[in-house]
Amino acid sequence: MFESIDTSLIDWSRAQFALTAMYHWLFVPLTLGLAMIMGIMETVYYKTGSVFWKNVTQFWQTIFGINFAVGIATGIILEFEFGTNWSNYSMFVGDIFGAPLAIEGILAFFMESTFVAVMYFGWNKVSKKFHLASTWLTGVGATISAWWILVANSWMQYPVGMQFNPDTVRNEMVDFFAVAFSPMAVVKFFHTVMSGWVLGAIFVVGVSSWYLLKKRHVEFAKASIKIGATFGIVASLIVALTGDISGVQIAKLQPMKMAAAEGLEDGGNGVSFTVVDDIKIPKMLSILATHDIDGYVPGINNLLNGGYKLPNGETALSAEEKIERGKKAIVALANYRKAVKENDAAAKADAKKILDENMPYFGYGYIKDPKSLVPPVGLTFWSFRIMVGLGGFFILLFIVVWWFHRKNKYQDMPWLQKVALWTIPLGYIACQAGWIVAEVGRQPWAIQDMLPVNAAISKLQTGSVQLTFFIFLILFTIMLIAEICIMVKSIKKGPEEIEQQA
Amino acid sequence: MTYEFLQQYWWFLVSLLGALLVFLLFVQGGNSLLFALGKNDDERTLLVNSTGRKWEFTFTTLVTFGGAFFASFPLFYSTSFGGAYWLWMIILFTFVLQAVSYEFQSKMGNLLGKKTYQWFLVINGLVGPLLLGGAVATFFTGSNFLIDKGNMGNEVMPVVSSWANGSHGLDALLNPWNLVLGFAVFFLNRILGSLYFINNIKDEQLIPRCRRQIFIDAIPFLLFFLAFVGYVLLTKGYAVDEQGVIFMEPYKYLHNFLEMPVILFLFILGVVGVLYGIIKSVFSKTYRKGIWFAGIGTVLVVLSLFLIVGYNHTSYYPSSADLQSSLTLANSCSSMFTLKTMAYVSVLIPFVLAYIVYAWRALNKKPITMDEIKNEDHTY
Numbered sequence: 001m002f003e004s005i006d007t008s009l010i011d012w013s014r015a016q017f018a019l020t021a022m023y024h025w026l027f028v029p030l031t032l033g034l035a036m037i038m039g040i041m042e043t044v045y046y047k048t049g050s051v052f053w054k055n056v057t058q059f060w061q062t063i064f065g066i067n068f069a070v071g072i073a074t075g076i077i078l079e080f081e082f083g084t085n086w087s088n089y090s091m092f093v094g095d096i097f098g099a100p101l102a103i104e105g106i107l108a109f110f111m112e113s114t115f116v117a118v119m120y121f122g123w124n125k126v127s128k129k130f131h132l133a134s135t136w137l138t139g140v141g142a143t144i145s146a147w148w149i150l151v152a153n154s155w156m157q158y159p160v161g162m163q164f165n166p167d168t169v170r171n172e173m174v175d176f177f178a179v180a181f182s183p184m185a186v187v188k189f190f191h192t193v194m195s196g197w198v199l200g201a202i203f204v205v206g207v208s209s210w211y212l213l214k215k216r217h218v219e220f221a222k223a224s225i226k227i228g229a230t231f232g233i234v235a236s237l238i239v240a241l242t243g244d245i246s247g248v249q250i251a252k253l254q255p256m257k258m259a260a261a262e263g264l265e266d267g268g269n270g271v272s273f274t275v276v277d278d279i280k281i282p283k284m285l286s287i288l289a290t291h292d293i294d295g296y297v298p299g300i301n302n303l304l305n306g307g308y309k310l311p312n313g314e315t316a317l318s319a320e321e322k323i324e325r326g327k328k329a330i331v332a333l334a335n336y337r338k339a340v341k342e343n344d345a346a347a348k349a350d351a352k353k354i355l356d357e358n359m360p361y362f363g364y365g366y367i368k369d370p371k372s373l374v375p376p377v378g379l380t381f382w383s384f385r386i387m388v389g390l391g392g393f394f395i396l397l398f399i400v401v402w403w404f405h406r407k408n409k410y411q412d413m414p415w416l417q418k419v420a421l422w423t424i425p426l427g428y429i430a431c432q433a434g435w436i437v438a439e440v441g442r443q444p445w446a447i448q449d450m451l452p453v454n455a456a457i458s459k460l461q462t463g464s465v466q467l468t469f470f471i472f473l474i475l476f477t478i479m480l481i482a483e484i485c486i487m488v489k490s491i492k493k494g495p496e497e498i499e500q501q502a
Numbered sequence: 503m504t505y506e507f508l509q510q511y512w513w514f515l516v517s518l519l520g521a522l523l524v525f526l527l528f529v530q531g532g533n534s535l536l537f538a539l540g541k542n543d544d545e546r547t548l549l550v551n552s553t554g555r556k557w558e559f560t561f562t563t564l565v566t567f568g569g570a571f572f573a574s575f576p577l578f579y580s581t582s583f584g585g586a587y588w589l590w591m592i593i594l595f596t597f598v599l600q601a602v603s604y605e606f607q608s609k610m611g612n613l614l615g616k617k618t619y620q621w622f623l624v625i626n627g628l629v630g631p632l633l634l635g636g637a638v639a640t641f642f643t644g645s646n647f648l649i650d651k652g653n654m655g656n657e658v659m660p661v662v663s664s665w666a667n668g669s670h671g672l673d674a675l676l677n678p679w680n681l682v683l684g685f686a687v688f689f690l691n692r693i694l695g696s697l698y699f700i701n702n703i704k705d706e707q708l709i710p711r712c713r714r715q716i717f718i719d720a721i722p723f724l725l726f727f728l729a730f731v732g733y734v735l736l737t738k739g740y741a742v743d744e745q746g747v748i749f750m751e752p753y754k755y756l757h758n759f760l761e762m763p764v765i766l767f768l769f770i771l772g773v774v775g776v777l778y779g780i781i782k783s784v785f786s787k788t789y790r791k792g793i794w795f796a797g798i799g800t801v802l803v804v805l806s807l808f809l810i811v812g813y814n815h816t817s818y819y820p821s822s823a824d825l826q827s828s829l830t831l832a833n834s835c836s837s838m839f840t841l842k843t844m845a846y847v848s849v850l851i852p853f854v855l856a857y858i859v860y861a862w863r864a865l866n867k868k869p870i871t872m873d874e875i876k877n878e879d880h881t882y
Contacts, residue, residue, distance in 0.1 A: 005659060058879060065605055065880075072558075073601035076565055080583060080594055083572065087584020088661045092654070094576020095836045102573035103847055105566030110854050113558030114861045120880040121555050126864050134861075165837070169651040169662070170576075172837040327657060334655030365657050458584035459661040464670060468591055475595070478613065479602055485611035493610070 005454055012465040013085045013457050016472065018439070020077050022432060023476040027071035027483075029431050032146060032193055033200015033235075034064045035139030040227055046132045056220055057135075058123075059495035060204070065120065066486050070479050077472065085465065089446050089456035096162050096173040097152055100180070104148035111141030146193050147185075154185035156447050157438070158253045164359055166336045166352065171450070184249055191242035194235045195431055198394055201232030202420075202427035205401055207491055209417035218411065220495050225405050232398035239391055244288070251289035251297060252311070254448060257441035258289055259300045260375045261384040267299035267308075276385065300374055317361075319370035326365025329358035363445065366455040375443040383436040390430035397423060508841035509831040510813065512574035515848060517808030519567040520638070521801040524687060525694065526560040527631050528797070529553040532695025533600075534627030534688075536620055539699070539711050544872060546620065547608075547882070551875050552702045553695070554604045554882045555865060559858070561601065573844055577649070577834035578819050581663040585647045586637070586671025593633045600626035604882045627695075628688070635687030638804075639680040641811045642734055642755070644822035646673055649829075666823035683730045689723035690776075690800060697783055697793035704869040710787070717784050734807075735759070740820035740828055748817050748828045758810040765813075769806035775799025790869075 038060050045053035079101060082090050090097070118126060118134035126134070161178030162171040173179060205228040208221035251258045259267065262285055263274060270293060273284030286295040298316070302308050306318030317325075336351035367373060401420060404410040410417070442448060446456035503511075532553045540546030572579040583590050599622035606612045607619035646666040653662050667673055674680050696712040696719070703709065739754020751757070759766040779796025782789050812818040812831055819829035835841060875881050 005661070062880075066609070069602045069605035072561060073598045076561065076597060076601070077594055079565055080568055080590060083568070083579045083583025084587050084590055085584070087580035087663055090572065090576055090580035090584070091662050094572055094579060095840050098569070098573030098576050098579065098836065099840055099844055099847075102566070102569040102844060105562065105569040106847065106851060106854060109562040109565055110559075110858060113562040114858050117555050117558060117865060118861050121865055121878070123879050125867065130864070168837070169654045173840045173843070176839075176843045330655055330657050334652065337652055337655060366660060455660045457661065458580075458587065459664045460584075460587055460670065461668065464587060468587075471595065475598060482602070482606055482611075482613035485613055486606060486609045489611035490609070 005457065005459070006462055007454075009460065009462045009465060010454050010457055012462055012469055013460075014453060016085060016465055016469045017078075017081055019469065019472055019476070020074060020081060021435065021439070023480065024071065024074035024078055025431060025435055026428060026480065027067045027074065028142075028146075029196035029199040030067050030203055031064060031071050032139075032142055032196030033198065033203065034060055034067070035135075035142050035200075036197055037200050037204055037227060037231060038064060039136045039139050040231070041224075042132050042135045046128055052219070052223075055495050056223055059220070060224075061119065061135075062490055063203075063487060065116075066483055066490070068116065070483050073479065074476060085458050085460075086446065086456050087458040089451060091170060092451055092456070093159075093162070093171050093447060095168075095170055096155060096159075096179060099173065099176070100148040100152040100155075104145050104152075108141050108145035108148060112138055112145065113141075115141065143193060146196075147189050150188045150192055151180055151182070151185045153438075154182050154188050155179055156445075157188075157442060158182060158184040158249075159447050159450055164355075164362070166333055166355060167340070169333070169337075184253065187242050187246050187249060190238060191246055192434075194238045194242065195434060197235035198232060198239055198391075199427040199431055201228045201235060201398065202394065202423050204228035205232060205398070206421045206424040206427075209420035210491070211494070212411050213414055213417045213421070217494050222405070222411065225401065225410065229398050229402035229405060232394070233402055236391065236395045236398055240395060243388070243391065247288050248291055254442060255298050256300070256303050256373065256375065257380070257437075259298060259303060260377045260380040260441050261437055262297075263377055263381040264297065264299040265301055267297045267302045269296050270294045271297045300377070304370055304373065319364075319367075319373055322361045322364040323367050323370065325358040325361040326363060326367065328365075329355055329362045330365040332358065360449065363447065363450045363452050363455070366452050367444070372444050375441050380437055380441040383433040383440070387430055387433040387437060390426050390433070394423070394427070394430070503842060503845065505838045505841070506832070508838065508845060509835045511845060511848075512570075512835065512841055513812040513818075513831050514809070515851075516567070516570050516574060517805050517812065518801075519563060519570055520808055521804035523560070523563045523567050523634075524691075524804045525797045525800045526556070526563050527634070527687070527691040528694035528698045528793070529557045529560045530600075530627040530630045530695075531688075531691025531693065532627070532698055533623040534631075534692055535695055535715060536624050536627070539696070539708060539715060541707075545705070545708055548703055548705060548708065548870065548872060548875055549699065550604065550607070550620070550623070550882050551878075552699055552870060556698075557600065557604060561597065564597065574836055574841060575829070575831070575834045576836060577663070578829055581647055581649060581829065581834075582637075582645070582819065584663055585665040586640075586645060586674060587665075588669065589633060589637055589671030589674055593630060593637070596626040596629045599623075600630075608882055627691075631688045631691040632684040634684075636674055636680040636684035638687070638807075639677075639683035639730070640674050641808075641818055641820075642737070642739070643674075643677050643679050644740070644820040644828075645671075646823045647821050647827060648824050649821070649827040679730065679733050682726050682733070686723060686726035686730055689719045689726065692719040693723060693780060694793065694796060694800065697779060697796055700783060701790050701793045702866060702869055704871045713784055713787070716780060716792075720780050720784070734810075740817035740825075742815045742817055742830050742832075746830065746833060748820070748825045748830075750825075754816065755810050758814045758816060761814055762810065765806045765809050768802045772799040772802025772804075772806065775802065 041057040115134040115137040119138050122131050160182050161175035163174045165172050204224050208224040211217045211221040270283045271285040272280040272282045274280050283293050285297055289297045304319045306316040308316050310316050332351045332354035339347035339351055444452045446453045540549050603619040603622040607616045648666055649663050651662055654660050693716050696716045699712045735756045738750045738752050741751035741754050742748055775795045776799035779792040783792030817828040817830045821827040
């Protein structure tokens with residue numbers, strides 16, 4: 001009997017990676033957002049020389065630092081989990097995927113770690129100018145890091161710039177720029193980083209609103225709100241715009257994700273958008289997905305059954321046909337290796353031909369049941385709605401806060417301050433929901449059409465992965481609770497007390 | 503640039519990162535001495551704030567070491583991390599504990615209390631260098647893994663690398679030679695930690711204690727280090743012939759040293775540097791620069807160990823379960839295109855090193871003192 005991979009091993013490996021990624025993304029977006037906001041604040045200090053702005057900057061830098069540490073702690077695990085838990089993936093595409101990770105380390109992490117130390121410990125040691133540069137470079141480093149890791153993630157969603165090499169049994173990079181500047185990576189970068197900026201803005205506006213509610217640090221709060229709300233409007237509008245572009249890309253490149261996010265069983269032309277349950281906007285989904293009022297959007301059944309016309313005029317294959325062709329590719333690979341061993345040139349060329357013809361469906365060969373090609377619809381559907389709904393709400397909130405702040409009325413509007421305060425957790429929920437759409441929505445693929453998760457894992461005992469899962473769960477949860485407690489204490493203490501202590 | 507040159511170039515860069523990592527583990531070494539050197543809370547605060555300004559470099563170097571290995575030798579990355587699962591996981595756990603401990607320990611509301619976070623630093627300081635040293639030793643002693651690329655053609659069980667036993671890397675700790683190098687690295691990092699304190703801190707109580715501590719750690723360090731060097735020179739090594747077939751060659755690493763005299767020279771220079779840094783710091787009451795001699799010496803020694811295990815037709819990650827599964831530079835590296843692209847990226851490394859040196863000097867111009875810590879805006 002053949003040895004086969006235990007499905008619970010796949011589930012636990014996925015659970016562990018999801019756990020790490022979700023925790024990581026609790027800390028990183030705030031880091032990205034605050035980095036910019038601190039940079040702006042310190043620039044004001046540099047220009048005006050006012051100690052007030054130095055205090056404002058230092059207060060937000062303290063909050064930044066608490067977050068930064070946990071972001072690093074969870075981040076290191078993410079990088080190594082590609083090896084520890086997804087070793088077959090790392091073998092199969094490391095030639096492409098390793099590069100952005102290495103570049104991230106060389107270009108971004110060293111920049112962050114060098115200048116974050118100057119930012120914290122350099123106030124009395126380096127010039128004002130060098131210090132300001134260090135604060136900005138910390139943020140720039142974090143942002144460059146985001147670029148490369150999102151390049152890596154986009155490549156899994158939309159693999160480009162590579163070729164399969166049957167001799168090394170892996171995919172190899174043939175076009176670096178296609179990988180590094182893939183259209184999906186560009187959109188994902190702006191969408192994701194700006195969502196971090198939005199969270200940073202929500203956090204600054206929310207915390208400052210709490211001070212206004214408590215009638216403490218009023219000047220500090222107003223100054224922070226001015227920068228936070230302005231910054232928030234710009235960032236949230238870019239998030240919306242890139243979200244729209246991303247929708248079209250997904251509809252084209254990952255149609256199953258789009259169908260799941262819409263809960264669309266059967267597609268067609270001029271499809272309406274389901275807001276929730278029975279509330280529908282006619283034609284809206286076609287507009288969102290194709291930017292065409294009568295555009296064709298395939299549903300889950302269409303994708304499984306095939307038979308509809310693709311934009312390039314070809315007829316879509318059914319899931320069974322794709323699986324069939326994937327299996328052909330896998331058998332051809334085995335035959336190719338056999339022919340190489342036996343030094344049989346004719347058989348080798350034959351196998352290579354079959355392999356090349358069927359390579360686009362390679363990953364389907366590891367799929368046992370066509371139904372497993374459908375990602376969890378409910379989770380993707382609702383996460384998508386939460387993300388989009390909250391994103392719209394944030395734009396509105398920033399505009400309203402900015403407007404009343406400008407009219408000098410915001411400090412007398414406790415209800416709106418309360419709304420701003422309670423938006424903080426919503427910001428986190430929106431960020432998490434976005435990644436759930438992106439990652440759950442692409443199941444079962446580790447790499448779209450190329451490698452499903454069941455062929456991407458490390459061969460370990462399920463018990464080992466369960467154990468490390470729970471160790472991480474406990475570790476990260478303690479860290480999260482400690483982090484929240486520390487932040488709450490620091491916020492309650494406020495900026496001026498920090499100044500007195502110094 | 504030939505394919506072979508690129509493989510050797512990337513092995514050099516990975517080795518350099520590994521060597522810098524072992525040097526930067528002075529942060530861990532220093533932390534392992536937190537309670538031995540720091541007799542009261544103030545002293546411990548001073549120690550923590552000394553290594554606390556450098557820990558991110560160590561961390562980043564560890565991550566970049568992993569990333570560079572991934573990009574240039576992906577089959578090593580997948581085989582070792584996915585196979586020696588527990589060995590790497592335990593290392594990572596302790597680094598996770600360390601990452602938050604600096605920032606959290608003195609903050610109000612930190613849930614676990616200052617002592618706990620300081621103990622996290624100590625645990626990372628004990629376990630991190632020991633296991634990283636042990637992991638590097640497996641480059642010489644071998645690991646229990648199997649590789650079969652044909653598995654990708656098996657649609658039911660397509661996993662290429664697997665570990666040949668159930669303990670997933672913990673078995674490395676059963677080989678005494680892995681432990682010997684682990685302990686050598688551990689004691690070396692404690693020495694480097696003390697040397698860094700001497701360089702970075704000005705305190706009349708603490709510094710003489712650091713000098714005594716170096717002496718205490720130097721004896722076991724020398725014993726373990728010399729034992730491992732003896733083992734490397736005398737043992738059979740994993741050699742590769744022209745066809746890529748792996749075989750055991752008596753005195754392989756000794757031969758490599760003799761056939762690549764530049765590396766032998768770097769190795770000896772490194773050993774002399776380490777010894778000079780140690781001896782001068784122990785016997786002179788005012789000498790503060792020991793960290794630089796011992797630090798650069800450490801980089802040279804570790805670099806040359808990496809180079810003799812990778813260059814000259816040697817398998818750098820040998821398999822003790824199946825000789826022909828062993829990894830060599832040629833059979834585990836990335837494609838020519840990727841290595842070349844990454845080689846262009848590596849042109850930026852000198853700039854990165856330059857700003858690191860610049861920022862390091864800006865922060866380390868004056869040694870830190872008890873007064874400074876009490877008046878600083880941002881302390882741990």
